[in-house]
Amino acid sequence: MSMHRLLISCPDxxxxxxxxxxxxxxxxxxxxxxxxxxxxxxxxxxxxxxxxSTSLSCSIEDFQSDFEIIAKTYNMVWCLNDTSKLKRxxxxxxxxxxxxxxxxxxxxxxxxxxxxxxxxxNHQRLS
Numbered sequence: 001m002s003m004h005r006l007l008i009s010c011p012d013x014x015x016x017x018x019x020x021x022x023x024x025x026x027x028x029x030x031x032x033x034x035x036x037x038x039x040x041x042x043x044x045x046x047x048x049x050x051x052x053s054t055s056l057s058c059s060i061e062d063f064q065s066d067f068e069i070i071a072k073t074y075n076m077v078w079c080l081n082d083t084s085k086l087k088r089x090x091x092x093x094x095x096x097x098x099x100x101x102x103x104x105x106x107x108x109x110x111x112x113x114x115x116x117x118x119x120x121x122n123h124q125r126l127s
Contacts, residue, residue: 016074019074034049090117094121
């Protein structure tokens with residue numbers, strides 16, 4: 001099963017959840033998971049949707065092109081990511097080693113859903 005993650009950020013407006021859900025429905029997409037919230041301070045809307053992309057009635061490229069129309073209407077910043085592709089992870093640490101060690105261990109145990117590509121610190125040595 002092929003999955004894609006749609007991430008959206010935009011100014012708050014009425015009907016955003018309905019509009020995005022309807023768009024996915026019209027393209028025969030199956031929403032497996034969805035989360036959204038509003039930052040009341042900045043009046044900014046955030047949404048994260050997991051879509052089963054094998055059910056789409058069009059190519060991913062056409063889906064993105066069609067979604068751009070909605071995105072422009074609502075001034076959205078958005079991206080659609082293939083969830084099967086591992087994220088590249090850069091671990092950034094300070095002088096203390098416990099957090100870096102924990103993340104390296106989690107990476108070794110495949111708990112991070114990504115590939116650790118390096119460790120960066122602003123100190124010569126970890127303590």
